[in-house]
Amino acid sequence: MQTPFGKETYLYWYEIMLLLRRFEEKAGQLYGMQKIRGFCHLYIGQEAIAAGAMTAIRDDDNMITAYRDHALAIAKGIPARECMAELYGKATGCTKGKGGSMHFFSKEKRFFGGHGIVGGQIGVGAGIAFAEQYQNTDRATLCFFGDGAARQGILHEAFNMAVLWQLPIVFICENNYYAMGTSVERTSKVLDIYRLADAYDMPGDSVDGMSCEDVHKGIERAVRRAREKGGPTFLEIKTYRYRGHSMSDPAKYRTKEELEEYKEKDPINQVLKTIMDNKWATEEEIGHINEKVKMEVDEAVKFAEDSPYPDDSELYKDIYVQEDYPYITD
Amino acid sequence: MRTIALRQALREAMEEEMRRDERVFLMGEEVAQYNGAYKVSQGMLDEFGPKRIIDTPITELGFAAIGVGAAMNNTRPIVEFMTWNFAELAIDQIVNHAAKVVSMSAGQFTCPIVFRGPNGSAGQLGAQHSQAFENWYANVPGLKVISTCNPYDAKGLLKSAIRDEDPIVFMESEVAYGDMGEVPEEEYLIPIGKADVKRAGTDVTIVSYNKMMKVAMGAAEELAKENISAEVIDLRTIRPLDWHTIVGSVKKTNRLVIVEEQWPFSSISSEISYRIQKEAFDYLDAPIRRICSADANMHYAGNLVALYLPDVPRTVKLVKEVMYMVK
Numbered sequence: 001m002q003t004p005f006g007k008e009t010y011l012y013w014y015e016i017m018l019l020l021r022r023f024e025e026k027a028g029q030l031y032g033m034q035k036i037r038g039f040c041h042l043y044i045g046q047e048a049i050a051a052g053a054m055t056a057i058r059d060d061d062n063m064i065t066a067y068r069d070h071a072l073a074i075a076k077g078i079p080a081r082e083c084m085a086e087l088y089g090k091a092t093g094c095t096k097g098k099g100g101s102m103h104f105f106s107k108e109k110r111f112f113g114g115h116g117i118v119g120g121q122i123g124v125g126a127g128i129a130f131a132e133q134y135q136n137t138d139r140a141t142l143c144f145f146g147d148g149a150a151r152q153g154i155l156h157e158a159f160n161m162a163v164l165w166q167l168p169i170v171f172i173c174e175n176n177y178y179a180m181g182t183s184v185e186r187t188s189k190v191l192d193i194y195r196l197a198d199a200y201d202m203p204g205d206s207v208d209g210m211s212c213e214d215v216h217k218g219i220e221r222a223v224r225r226a227r228e229k230g231g232p233t234f235l236e237i238k239t240y241r242y243r244g245h246s247m248s249d250p251a252k253y254r255t256k257e258e259l260e261e262y263k264e265k266d267p268i269n270q271v272l273k274t275i276m277d278n279k280w281a282t283e284e285e286i287g288h289i290n291e292k293v294k295m296e297v298d299e300a301v302k303f304a305e306d307s308p309y310p311d312d313s314e315l316y317k318d319i320y321v322q323e324d325y326p327y328i329t330d
Numbered sequence: 331m332r333t334i335a336l337r338q339a340l341r342e343a344m345e346e347e348m349r350r351d352e353r354v355f356l357m358g359e360e361v362a363q364y365n366g367a368y369k370v371s372q373g374m375l376d377e378f379g380p381k382r383i384i385d386t387p388i389t390e391l392g393f394a395a396i397g398v399g400a401a402m403n404n405t406r407p408i409v410e411f412m413t414w415n416f417a418e419l420a421i422d423q424i425v426n427h428a429a430k431v432v433s434m435s436a437g438q439f440t441c442p443i444v445f446r447g448p449n450g451s452a453g454q455l456g457a458q459h460s461q462a463f464e465n466w467y468a469n470v471p472g473l474k475v476i477s478t479c480n481p482y483d484a485k486g487l488l489k490s491a492i493r494d495e496d497p498i499v500f501m502e503s504e505v506a507y508g509d510m511g512e513v514p515e516e517e518y519l520i521p522i523g524k525a526d527v528k529r530a531g532t533d534v535t536i537v538s539y540n541k542m543m544k545v546a547m548g549a550a551e552e553l554a555k556e557n558i559s560a561e562v563i564d565l566r567t568i569r570p571l572d573w574h575t576i577v578g579s580v581k582k583t584n585r586l587v588i589v590e591e592q593w594p595f596s597s598i599s600s601e602i603s604y605r606i607q608k609e610a611f612d613y614l615d616a617p618i619r620r621i622c623s624a625d626a627n628m629h630y631a632g633n634l635v636a637l638y639l640p641d642v643p644r645t646v647k648l649v650k651e652v653m654y655m656v657k
Contacts, residue, residue, distance in 0.1 A: 062403070096436035105435035112402060113435060117426045123392055124427060127399020134355065134381070134405055154422075157392025164387070318437040319471050321495035326523070326570045327471075330608075 005213060007280040009055055010271055013212045015289050016054065017047040017268045020071040022297045023080055027070065027087055030301070031247045036087045040101045043071035045242040048267035049174055050075035052215025053142060057223055062110045062132070064125045065144035067102035068174075068241075069114035072144060077109040084300035090307035097310045098318060119145060119152030122171065126158040129169035129232075140226040141169045142219070148179025150193045159200045159234070168226035170219060171197075171234045174209065180245040181253045194236035202234050209239030210265040331514055337370045337507040339481035340446075343488035344371070344408060346517065348378055351406060354492055355382040357393055358410030358447075367412045368448065368507050394420035394445065398427045401443040401497070408492060411447035414463050414501060420445075421466075428497040429472030441497045446488070449477065449501035450540060450591045451628060454635055460628040462591045464539070465598055467499040468569040474522055475568040477540045479503035481511035483566050486520030494522060503541040525572040527579065531561035534585040534649050537576055537602060539565040542640055546589045549645035560649060568598055573605045580606055584615040585652045589640050594622040616652040621645055 003010075024042040031040050043050070050071045053063075065072050070087075074080050078094050086093030087101055094104050104114040112128055115121040125143025132139045149155065150173050162169055173193050177184050184191055197204025203225070207218035215237060222233035240262035244251040275281050281289075316327050334342075348354045356371060356378075362385040365372040375383040386393040390411060397407040411417040417424070424445060431441040451460035468475045474496055478484050484502065491498040528543065529550050538546035543564050550560035561579050565572065580586050586606055588599035599620040606618055621640040628638050650656040 064399075095434065095438070098436045099434045103434040105438050107435070107438040112399075112439065115427070117422060120395070120422060120427055123395020123423065124399035124402070126392075127396035127401070128403045129399070130396050131400040131403035131405045134400065154391055154395060157387075157389040158395065160387060160389065161392055161396060318433050318435075320474075321432060321437075321440050321442075 003213065003274065005216070007278070010275050010280060012055065013051045013271045014268065014275060015293065016075055017051045017271065018290065018293045019080065019296060020047045020050060020074060021268060022293050023074060023083070023300070024070060026297050026301060028243065028247065030087070036101070037089070038100050039067065040087070040247045041068040041245065042241070042243045043068055045262065046174060046176060046209065046239045047071060048212045049209050049215050049237050049239060051267070052212040053219050056216045056219035057140060057142065060110060061139050061223070062112055062128050062141040063144070064112040064121050064128060064141070065114060066118065066121055066146060066149065067114060067116045068146070069102065069104050073104040073106070073111055073114065076106070076111045078104060078106045078111060080296055081300040081303040084304040085307050088304040088307070089309060090304055091310045092303065092307040096314065098314070119149035119154045121145060122149060122152070123154045123158045125171070126162050126167055126169060129162070129167040130165065132168055133165070138227045139168070140223040142172060143169055144172045144174055146179065147173060147175040147177065147184050147193060148187070150196065151179070151187050155196070159197065159202060162232040163200045163202045166229065166231035168229070169232045170222040170226060171232060172219070173234070173236045174239055175236050176239050176241045178245065178253065181249065183253070192236070194234055197234035202232055204234040204236070207235050207237040209237035210262070210267050210270070212267060212271055331512040333510045334481055334513050335507065336479055336481045336484055336502070336509045336511070337368060339485035339511070339513050340370050340488055340502065341372065341374065343485045343492070345374065345377065347489055347492040348382060353404065353406045354408065355384060355405065356408045356410060357384040357386055357397060359386055359388055359412050361385060361410050368504060370507065371410070390416050390419040391423060394423035395427070397443050398423050398431070398441060401428070401441045402431055402439045406442050406492065408444045408446060411445065413459060413504065414447055414449040415459050415461050417445065417447065424467070424473070424497070424499065425470050429470050432496070433472065440495055442495050444488070444491045444498045444500055446500035447502065448504035450503055451635070451639065452504035454630050454632055456630050457627040462623065464501060464568045465592055465596060468598065473497055473499055473569065475499045475501070476522065476566065477501040477568050478564070478566045479506035479509065479540050480543070481509065481513050483520060483526065483564070485513055486518050487522065487566060490519045490522050501540065506541050520566070523567045523570045523572055525575040526564045526566055527561060527575065528564045529560065529562040531559040531583065533559045533583055534587060534652060535561045535563060535576065535579040535583045536587050536589060536645070536649070537563045537565060538589040539568065539598070540591065542589045542591050545640050545642055545645055548642040549649065552642060552646050553649055558649065558653065565598070571601065571605070573602065573609065576602060576606060577609045580610045581613045584613055586614070586618045587645065587648050587652060588618070588620040589645055590620070591623050591639060594625050597622055616654065619648050619652050621648060
């Protein structure tokens with residue numbers, strides 16, 4: 001297969017996607033064992049978006065997403081162990097056991113969160129990009145949300161101002177076809193979500209989310225536009241989540257055949273096939289990567305297990321920046 | 331000392347802070363070219379330019395969100411709402427986002443933003459333009475709430491709010507923008523979370539804030555004619571509540587009346603009443619009493635507006651009741 005991307009890119013894609021897949025599989029398993037509580041939304045099936053995005057941006061670009069945030073956070077550079085510890089609610093977690101599954105953050109990695117109100121981060125993302133423009137940087141902001149969020153009013157308000165002010169942002173709708181259990185067809189007559197951009201005179205495009213190559217190309221083009229002060233872009237990346245909306249969802253609203261159809265296009269298998277076809281790695285070398293990923297996930301679980309819960313004194317910390325805020329305690 | 335209007339005091343606070351810190355900008359409906367719906371930002375576009383004085387579409391949720399995101403990313407936005415009634419559309423961003431940035435990120439990100447604008451009634455504006463929301467926001471951990479309309483306090487507190495690292499809800503009054511007050515030429519700040527005794531007295535404590543301070547002060551004036559000495563406290567900051575100042579006063583006067591433009595259920599007076607009965611139970615010689623807005627929507631007719639709002643005669647009567655002078 002001819003490809004503009006080289007060996008290193010493919011090996012990175014393979015390893016990061018496998019890590020995201022194995023991390024989520026483990027999270028699902030641990031949720032069943034009640035080691036992880038609360039809500040837990042897995043990314044399994046959507047990994048090509050995280051992988052393709054990461055090769056298309058710079059380390060200092062910004063990222064913000066919704067509550068299905070584990071994979072994007074790890075891809076952006078938050079160590080898997082800190083993410084697993086966060087799922088456990090431990091003090092060593094990426095948000096000290098305060099955020100949980102839906103609220104991963106890292107200021108150092110410029111990961112602006114994990115947000116739990118559907119669509120809320122679309123406007124916040126526009127604000128992050130506004131601040132980059134205000135400070136005259138060339139950083140781009142990737143703002144992710146689902147197909148459900150595309151029906152929220154905030155999308156229209158943020159799109160309008162992002163174009164009006166030419167904000168350096170890429171809005172990315174990860175269209176996995178189901179807003180929780182309600183299919184895209186049942187939420188609007190506009191099924192090509194990227195066309196919502198037309199109403200605001202914003203460039204919009206549809207991208208195959210099962211293909212790292214397509215994701216990379218789509219995001220790279222949009223990021224270049226953002227950096228070169230060409231304003232925002234809206235990408236609808238069509239993807240599929242293999243699991244339910246959250247851990248409590250058996251996904252009875254869709255057929256097994258539909259799921260199997262997407263699994264045949266699995267991005268990890270596709271990337272592996274390209275690697276093998278091009279003889280970029282031997283079976284043994286792939287085996288090493290598999291083993292390395294397994295160890296990283298195992299180590300993350302051990303780290304989470306061995307870590308302490310937050311101290312009771314943390315209850316009244318990080319509510320305000322002001323350290324001596326007079327809380328009402330009775 | 332010179333005398334200036336509330337709108338000028340607020341403007342000076344913003345101008346001084348914008349000259350001091352490049353990261354501060356003002357965003358909202360009609361703030362730039364129109365010079366402010368109430369002329370608070372008059373002339374600011376000329377000095378600071380369109381990069382820092384930003385007109386928005388009518389899209390409260392959207393520009394509140396842009397403010398929150400920008401505040402998370404090393405800038406210090408001032409977001410003006412034409413009234414807090416319209417900010418209801420933006421409450422998701424204020425409560426679900428701004429108030430939770432610090433906690434959800436475990437202190438990695440902060441949200442130093444000021445949401446400001448006029449709050450409460452302003453004449454015969456009907457039900458949707460006449461609401462007061464201090465208690466809504468004061469209920470939310472992560473927010474600080476300031477409500478004031480005298481020029482001196484407003485300027486000093488707005489300057490502190492802009493410098494504060496936490497998200498601030500700053501409530502003014504539409505009918506008070508033209509009110510004149512003494513404001514020094516030289517710079518000053520007023521700390522957030524400190525009430526102010528506006529009139530010393532010995533017989534009864536009256537607590538109020540924002541434009542109901544005029545009712546409280548008017549009542550104190552009337553009461554003085556009958557040799558009743560009322561101490562009047564202006565809360566200025568609602569959250570955190572400076573209850574120590576109220577307790578100190580009640581220990582002296584033994585009586586407390588609260589006057590507020592707020593619906594009665596779970597109002598600021600509810601919280602004050604709980605705190606004072608707990609901290610000063612043995613000092614109270616009468617039940618704590620209050621006058622709130624009517625537990626109703628505001629109607630249009632002038633007589634009904636007057637009935638809805640606290641006033642001087644009813645405040646005077648209530649004080650006399652807690653003094654057991656009338657039944």
